[in-house]
Amino acid sequence: MTTPFPANSVGLVTPHTIHFEEPLELACGRVLPHYQLMVETYGELNHAATNAVLICHALSGHHHAAGYHSPEDRKPGWWDNYIGPGKAIDTNRFFVVALNNIGGCHGSTGPRTENLATGKPWGRDFPPLRARDWVHSQARLAAKLGINQWAAVVGGSLGGMNAMRWALEYPDRVRHCVVIASAMKLSAQNIAFNELARSAIKSDPDFHDGDYLSHDTLPRQGLALARMIGHVTYLSDELMGTRFGRELRQGTFERGMEQPIEFQVESYLRHQGDVFSEVFDANTYLLMTKILDYFDLAREYDDDPVTAFRHALSKFLVISFTSDWRFSPERSREIVDALIAANRDVVYANIESNLGHDAFLLPNARYEAVFKSYMDNVARESEQLLRNAG
Amino acid sequence: MLRVELEILKDWIRPASRVLDLGCGDGTLLEALTASHNIEGYGLEIDPDRITACVQRGVNVIETDINLGLGHFQDDSFDTVVMTNSLQALLRPDRTLAEMLRVGKECVVTFPNFGNIQARAYLGLRGRMPVTKQLSYQWYDTPNIHFCTIRDFEVLCRDLNIRILDRATVASNPVSEQLMGIWPNLFAQTAIYHLSKPPTGLSSSDSQNSPPTTP
Known part of the structure; x- marks a missing residue:
């Protein structure tokens, strides 16, 4: 029988909803009385649970990190390039856990899900979150899955912040922390880009101060614009130059011809924005960008990252990309x-790359070599610990 | 690096100390020192393949262009800063040496001795830039752009007010090994130096800069 999926794919995967009845106290002081997480797992957990890897998603990510949901799927999960049999995060050796974080809009408790206290979706009333709230919710997920210690917690961008917070919040539960294209805190310029995106959403008349669901509408325009702004910052000048240049999608500059002009890059961006605005939730976007903005690794450690990292017990792999601005x-x-x-x-x-911030998601031989070499050692260590456990 | 270099170098590293290896290559040295001395070691390297090799060995490798300085590191943040066979490939060896002694309490530097008789003969008799087994590049494609001799290096140490704690030399054959004791600059193939800052309170004129006798 032939499978419709590539040989190095985890193949068909099914997400699971896991419910947590224990209240989750949040950094903001509020309490989530109960919550659910949308989770996918790949590979098998060994009997001593030494081979578990947690994948932390970025701003617009979710639980579907690898494989396909149906044979008809055209695209695999968002990090399929690096998760699968024989890939950097080798599902023949690791038990990989990917989830949609709370506050998300892909099935985990967030602005789109129902607030049982009101019988209506949370919407704008969803409590503000910090990365540490994610860490605590993920720690409970680990407990539920029988994982006492992660072989590695891995994340790119916002996910990298999530991973670093793990290493500080639960030092003895993380053996390796993999931080890709991330930062200990955002720069003013970076916060400014997030504020542009938020302003775009809030200025959409359909936003209704975040209460758009009650008005039976969606701030599509605003969310699309937010995504367009974000998308430009995830690419590099060079990449956009080679991919689109000044090519026209329609119209001409010929004299005597008056036609509307559209550059390829305009049409591309608009398409990206439109697609995104159909699948993503505006309140989640606001919430996620604020988690990014508020993250400051060393805030509780006298603003000294060295003091902060002295609390960590894990080993670290840090990767960046040359054109990521x-x-x-x-x-x-x-x-x-x-x-x-x-x-x-x-x-x-x-890693030398002209793909900008998005490079962390895309194929790159050198990135893969470093990532895989490191994870192979993590896998060997996990297997040694399994043997020691008998 | 040669095994004999490693053996000499090992004597100058204290157990459980912090070691920074500039141009750490495939991580062999750091791996060996971790095994023998239980050091907390970090290596700086710029070559992608060597970095991957370090990762495979489980060595802490940090992708860094040493020529841009060691501004990432605090003063005296390492017990020993090591640099084996990279001095001659640096844009400004003098600046890197000064940086090494700022970041490390002590330094170990090894380099090929261009005052070696084989190199001299190659240039003197054949009239061509030396190409040897140890240094197998042609003049136009060599990464080694700042060759020096043992004497050159010691003059630089004097000028930079660097204190030479110890010097060892390695020869390529038994005859050279005998003669190296008398004429190190003529017969040593590789020079290995153990360096430190001048003792505090001494000015450059009276700091101890005369090289010790060759072991």
């Missing part, structure tokens, strides 16, 4: 410098 290599290097000063084991690679 949203989470520039300098930000990654700050993480590395703090880790070295804190006497923590760390590997750092700055």
Whole structure:
């Protein structure tokens, strides 16, 4: 029998909803009385549970990190390039857990899900979150899955912040922390881009101050514009130049011809925005960008990242990409410098790429070589721990 | 690096100390020192394949262009900063040496001795830039752009007010090994130096800069 999926794909996967009845106290002081997480897992957990890897998603990510939901799916999960049999995160060796975080809009408790206290969707009343809230909810997920210690917690961008917070909140439950295209805190410029996106959403007349669901409408225009702004910052000038250049989609500059002109890049961006605005929730977008903005790794550690990382017990892999200007290599290097000063084991690679911030999702031979080499050692260690467990 | 270099170098590293290896290559040295001395080691490297090799060995490798300085590291943040066989490939060896002694309490530097008789003969008799087994590049494609001799290096140390704690040399054959004791600059193939900052309170004129006798 032939399978419709590539041989190095995890193939057909099914997400699961996991319910948590224990109230979750949030950093903001409010309490989520109960919540659910949308989760996908790939590979098998060994009997000593030494081979579990947690995948932390970025701003617009979710639980569907690898494989396909149906044979008709044209695109696999968002990190399929790096999760699968024989890939960097090798599902023949690891038990991989990917989830949609609380506050998300892909099935986990968030602005779109029903608030049982009111019988209506949470909408704008969903409590503000911090990365540490994600960590605590993920820790409960780990407990439920029988995972006492992650072989690795892995994340890119916002997911990298999530991963670093894990290493500080539960030091003895993380053996390796993989931080890709991330930062210890956003720069003013980075916050500014997020504020542009939020302003775009809020200025949509259909936003209704976040209460759009009660008005039976969606701020599609605003969300699409927010995504367009974000998308530009995730690509590099060079990439947009080679992919679109000044090519026209319609119209002409010929004299005597008056036609509306549209550049390819305009049409591309609009398409990206439109698609996104159909599948994503505006309140989630606001919430996620604020988690990004508020994240400051060392805030509770006298603003000293070295002091912060002294609390970590895990080893670190830090990766950045040369053309990433949203989470520039300098930000990654700050993480590395703090880790070295804190006497923590760390590997750092700055991968040559012209793909901008999105490079962390895309195929790249060198990125893969470093990532896979590191994860292979993590897998060997997991297997050794399994043997020791008998 | 040669096994004999490693053995010499090991004596200058304290157990459980913090070591920074500039141009750490495939991580062999850091791996060996971790095994023998239980060091907390970090290596700086720029070559992608060597970085991957380090990762495979489980060595802490940090992708860094040493030529841009060591501004990422605090003063005295390492016990020893090591650099084996990279001095001659640097844009400004003098600046890197100064940086090494800022970041490390002590330094270990090894480099090929271009004052070696084979190199001299190659240039002197054949009239061509030396190409040896150890340094197998042609003049136009070599990454080694700043060759020096043992004497050159010691002059630089004097000028930079660097204190030479120890010097060892390695020869390529038994005859050279005998003669190296008398004429190190003529017969040593590789020089290995153990360096530190001048003792505090001494000015550059009276700091101890005379090289010790070759072991």
